[in-house]
Amino acid sequence: MALLSVKNLHAYYQTEVYGISRTVRAVDGVSFDLFPNEIYGVAGESSCGKTTLIKVISGSIKPPLKALEGSVNYTFGDYSVDMLRASQDELRQNVRWKEISYVMQGSMSVLNPVRRVIATFRDIVDTHEGITDKQKFLEQTRAHVNRLGLPTDVLDAYPHQLSGGMRQRVAIALATVFQPSLIIADEPTTALDVVVQRGVLQMIKEIQAISSNTVLLVTHDMAVHANVADRLMIMYAGRIAEEGPTETIFNEPLHPYTQHLIRSLPMIGERSTKVSLEGAPPNLAHPPTGCRFHPRCPYVMDVCRTEVPELVTVKERHRVACHLVKEDSL
Amino acid sequence: MSVSGKLLDVQHVTVEFHIGGLMGGTLLTAVNDVSFSLDNDKPEILTLAGESGSGKTTLSRVLLRDLEPTRGKVLFEGRDLSAIRKRSEFNEFMKKVQPVFQNPFETFSPLRRVDAYLFDTAVNFGMASNRRGAVKVVDDALHNVGLSLDEVRQRYPHELSGGQIQRVSVARALISKPKLILADEPVSMVDASLRMEIVNLFQKLRDEQNVSVIYITHDLATAYYISDRIGIMLRGYVVESGPVEDVLERPAHPYTQLLKESVPEPAPKERESWAKHIALGTTEVKEYGRIGCKFAGRCPHVMDICRKADPPDVQVGQQTVKCYLYSEDAEKSAAGTGH
Numbered sequence: 001m002a003l004l005s006v007k008n009l010h011a012y013y014q015t016e017v018y019g020i021s022r023t024v025r026a027v028d029g030v031s032f033d034l035f036p037n038e039i040y041g042v043a044g045e046s047s048c049g050k051t052t053l054i055k056v057i058s059g060s061i062k063p064p065l066k067a068l069e070g071s072v073n074y075t076f077g078d079y080s081v082d083m084l085r086a087s088q089d090e091l092r093q094n095v096r097w098k099e100i101s102y103v104m105q106g107s108m109s110v111l112n113p114v115r116r117v118i119a120t121f122r123d124i125v126d127t128h129e130g131i132t133d134k135q136k137f138l139e140q141t142r143a144h145v146n147r148l149g150l151p152t153d154v155l156d157a158y159p160h161q162l163s164g165g166m167r168q169r170v171a172i173a174l175a176t177v178f179q180p181s182l183i184i185a186d187e188p189t190t191a192l193d194v195v196v197q198r199g200v201l202q203m204i205k206e207i208q209a210i211s212s213n214t215v216l217l218v219t220h221d222m223a224v225h226a227n228v229a230d231r232l233m234i235m236y237a238g239r240i241a242e243e244g245p246t247e248t249i250f251n252e253p254l255h256p257y258t259q260h261l262i263r264s265l266p267m268i269g270e271r272s273t274k275v276s277l278e279g280a281p282p283n284l285a286h287p288p289t290g291c292r293f294h295p296r297c298p299y300v301m302d303v304c305r306t307e308v309p310e311l312v313t314v315k316e317r318h319r320v321a322c323h324l325v326k327e328d329s330l
Numbered sequence: 331m332s333v334s335g336k337l338l339d340v341q342h343v344t345v346e347f348h349i350g351g352l353m354g355g356t357l358l359t360a361v362n363d364v365s366f367s368l369d370n371d372k373p374e375i376l377t378l379a380g381e382s383g384s385g386k387t388t389l390s391r392v393l394l395r396d397l398e399p400t401r402g403k404v405l406f407e408g409r410d411l412s413a414i415r416k417r418s419e420f421n422e423f424m425k426k427v428q429p430v431f432q433n434p435f436e437t438f439s440p441l442r443r444v445d446a447y448l449f450d451t452a453v454n455f456g457m458a459s460n461r462r463g464a465v466k467v468v469d470d471a472l473h474n475v476g477l478s479l480d481e482v483r484q485r486y487p488h489e490l491s492g493g494q495i496q497r498v499s500v501a502r503a504l505i506s507k508p509k510l511i512l513a514d515e516p517v518s519m520v521d522a523s524l525r526m527e528i529v530n531l532f533q534k535l536r537d538e539q540n541v542s543v544i545y546i547t548h549d550l551a552t553a554y555y556i557s558d559r560i561g562i563m564l565r566g567y568v569v570e571s572g573p574v575e576d577v578l579e580r581p582a583h584p585y586t587q588l589l590k591e592s593v594p595e596p597a598p599k600e601r602e603s604w605a606k607h608i609a610l611g612t613t614e615v616k617e618y619g620r621i622g623c624k625f626a627g628r629c630p631h632v633m634d635i636c637r638k639a640d641p642p643d644v645q646v647g648q649q650t651v652k653c654y655l656y657s658e659d660a661e662k663s664a665a666g667t668g669h
Contacts, residue, residue, distance in 0.1 A: 193381035276527035280491030
């Protein structure tokens with residue numbers, strides 16, 4: 001049973017200023033499922049629709065963003081929610097933080113700089129469950145922080161006293177107070193150094209292993225995905241280019257974009273010349289016709305310019321949207 | 331002007347910042363006794379790598395003469411930077427040492443066309459007397475980075491891709507025909523599919539234009555890919571330096587070893603070793619104030635002496651390593667040879 005089922009989702013930014021309307025097709029026909037007990041990675045360049053996708057599936061759809069088509073359905077045990085139709089009150093009471101929590105890039109902006117860390121914990125617990133017994137809250141929070149391997153004195157520190165990695169881990173501790181079914185991590189380690197990045201990602205992996213929940217990890221860093229994700233989605237210009245188990249994606253990438261992404265990664269101990277793709281990621285206000293990758297694709301054919309390739313399943317759990325692949329396998 | 335010898339000679343540079351109020355406060359040593367040099371006749375790419383707060387950017391500010399070192403000096407073509415007083419001398423220096431910054435979208439004002447910056451630079455440095463005369467200079471610089479003036483003329487920053495605009499920013503640095511480019515994290519804001527074009531560009535500049543590059547980054551994989559030499563910085567110290575193959579393939583300092591191990595390999599088969607548990611520091615400032623080796627708190631091979639005094643620089647193979655682990659060996663061998 002899927003935890004989250006997204007079907008044919010179209011989410012556009014629509015603006016109208018002085019009668020000039022503009023539509024940015026940030027998420028255009030995306031379907032995928034998330035299952036319990038997995039780490040699902042989403043990779044893609046900036047402005048490929050990663051963040052829009054997260055906004056929609058976490059239920060923060062505010063104008064100019066509109067979800068025009070498709071469905072986003074969650075099943076938490078025997079409780080299910082339709083994200084596109086649920087009221088904000090219902091989301092606040094039953095879903096946010098309890099079932100879905102969010103770890104974002106700048107942990108500094110999550111924590112209030114003029115209050116101790118414990119105050120932020122108190123706010124969150126008070127908002128979602130209410131605190132009746134202060135002593136019990138303190139004990140539970142200490143136990144929670146301890147379980148994640150953080151020293152309890154971080155609770156009495158101000159955010160500026162903590163190192164960047166420790167702040168990010170505090171943000172993760174905040175996101176896991178209620179043992180949510182889904183943790184969405186949006187570029188959680190982008191601003192951090194490699195050593196700290198490793199520590200933070202290890203913590204995310206450990207939490208996932210202990211509580212068997214689902215982690216949606218969004219980052220542009222393919223090397224991080226290689227080491228953390230179980231399954232991987234490659235997004236390009238608002239669509240899914242390829243999806244599959246991490247090993248399959250790295251060992252047998254089928255989409256030319258994925259192949260390029262993996263081939264262009266520099267590695268210590270290997271010095272062959274790496275090249276960039278020609279051209280630039282497309283502007284989603286005026287995306288290319290047909291396959292959106294065709295202006296940059298080294299194997300472009302006539303059909304790519306006119307027809308949108310469908311996402312076809314080539315092997316078990318491995319889906320690719322490319323005309324090349326379609327011809328080979330069918 | 332010296333024809334041979336050193337292009338850049340950094341001698342025991344130390345930068346201290348005073349943190350806190352007028353009374354009391356603490357002294358933070360951001361750069362601690364750093365020395366290195368670049369040869370004049372052999373252009374090379376030197377990487378300074380390290381985590382945030384290791385002093386990389388402070389050091390680059392010293393090299394750009396944006397910051398006066400507390401102790402030590404920097405010689406550029408044999409001339410002490412602190413002796414530069416007159417505006418004309420500073421202009422001469424700026425012509426030869428040019429920066430490339432991290433975020434190209436912040437380098438250029440979004441309200442100004444990018445070619446205006448290129449023409450301004452050309453006129454300000456006297457490469458041309460007016461805008462019309464600068465066309466060729468600007469076009470040449472753009473050709474060096476694989477663009478042309480027709481592609482960027484009248485364009486605003488948002489009309490160019492991240493890779494293109496970062497190349498424009500390198501072209502701007504090239505207009506005055508510099509001998510040294512200081513690039514502070516030049517690819518960290520550029521999209522993955524465009525990143526390698528910038529990195530390859532620096533290699534091309536070194537090989538074809540004889541420009542030396544100081545590449546400041548925390549990304550060891552691209553550092554390995556382009557540089558000739560590397561210096562690993564930790565809390566103001568250069569803890570290990572040498573040819574990039576030696577330092578990154580056979581790291582000697584425990585910190586470099588940890589750093590290299592932590593770089594995620596872009597291959598799923600390496601997952602097990604990467605997942606090995608590591609210890610992280612809790613707070614930021616503690617390591618700066620520590621006496622002795624700054625890595626002692628996290629080092630798996632820590633000894634008593636590490637916490638007492640700064641470790642010496644020791645030559646290990648091709649590398650220079652600041653660590654007591656190797657100095658004992660050095661002492662023994664020194665005693666053996668009667669040094």
